[in-house]
Amino acid sequence: MSGRTLWSIIFGLILINCITVGYFLSKERGILPVSSNGETIATIGEVTITREQWMAELESRYGKDTLKDLVNMKVVEELAEKYAITVSEDVMERELAVYKSMYNSLDEEQPGNEENWEQQIRYSILLEELLTRDVLVTEKEMETFYENNKDLYSIKEAYHLSHIVVKTEKEANMLLDELAGGSSFEALALEKSLDEFTANQGGDIGFVSKDNEYVPGAYLEAVLKLGEGDWSEPIQVDEGYAIILLHKKLEGETYSYKEVKGQIRRQIALEQMEGPVSAEPLWDEIGVSWFYGKK
Incomplete structure (x- = not known):
């Protein structure tokens, strides 16, 4: 192993x-409701x-x-x-x-x-x-x-990403307009993303590294141009077009x-x-x- x-x-x-x-x-901590008779x-x-x-x-x-x-x-x-x-x-x-x-x-x-x-x-x-x-x-x-x-x-250098996948470039550009207007990336992913595996998680992909096999290579090219909290321009993928959001960059490190x-x-x-x-x-x-x- x-x-x-x-x-x-x-x-x-x-x-x-x-x-x-x-x-x-x-x-x-008392967050769950307590019992009340016959409710x-x-x-x-x-x-x-x-x-x-x-x-x-x-x-x-x-x-x-x-x-x-x-x-x-x-x-x-x-x-x-x-x-x-x-x-x-x-x-x-x-x-x-x-x-x-x-x-x-x-x-x-x-x-x-x-x-x-x-x-x-x-x-x-x-x-x-x-x-x-x-x-x-x-x-x-x-x-x-x-x-x-x-x-x-x-640990390898990794990026915490979310994405929204839509069918056309026009839809992707409309997403950018909504994001620029203050809409929530998570809410838009939940409502509009075609990726059923991540839509219910607000588009959250998790941390991905350069050798990750689960995301398109274009994501890892686009993320190099982003700062934390930034989203990308439309990225062409097999399913259509995607917008990615960089939450956090994790620096690679070897511990002594x-x-x-x-x-x-x-x-x-x-x-x-x-x-x-x-x-x-x-x-x-x-x-x-x-x-x-x-x-």
Whole structure:
């Protein structure tokens, strides 16, 4: 398995939980509505569905797993504070940059937003540090791993793009007029783009690099002339004409051994452990009791 593929798997697993994390964090903050007696939330003919029925169904389907995720988050936070384990801004920026360099909505759907990514990445790092804090990894092991896996710690120059695809050049020029008049790029993409894979995401393609196989080469030529927040002139593509918007440029970078030493230590240490990477082995240390009894 190549290093790049391994990174994709690692971040894929991390990001799978982002929707769930966002759900229970929102619930914890009181964003989800609370139950009120007999409130009807849907009517189907003469049949009604109450809020209580809806919440009971949500709990039966997702309650245990969601509560377990929330408990795990709290366990990790409490133990990280106990052992004075923190995640620096530099580490967060690097981990987030690596994920962004892989994120492409045309490749596969990946849920959540940047805030959720940061929350989940921070949680994963803290959890790994807690689980491996007593595992000894030598300097030689880490240096050898770095030399053999440098591609894991290198990101390519990439561009976060959105696009709107229409049939004719005339339609594309009309889009430019609407954008110049203050219309939202996202709203126009949702309303008018022919690309069904990205229209519902406001045209968001994700980050693309020069060797990306999912976007026309003309996009990567046009983006070189754009500043962040700028959109292009009409670009001819197979489906017609496209307008692209550059959200952000991600500079390419190769990280030094010193910068990624902590990450390498965790990775080697985790490979020496048995079982999945989970916060549940930490429950006994902090003392957890919950609605569903024993874990």
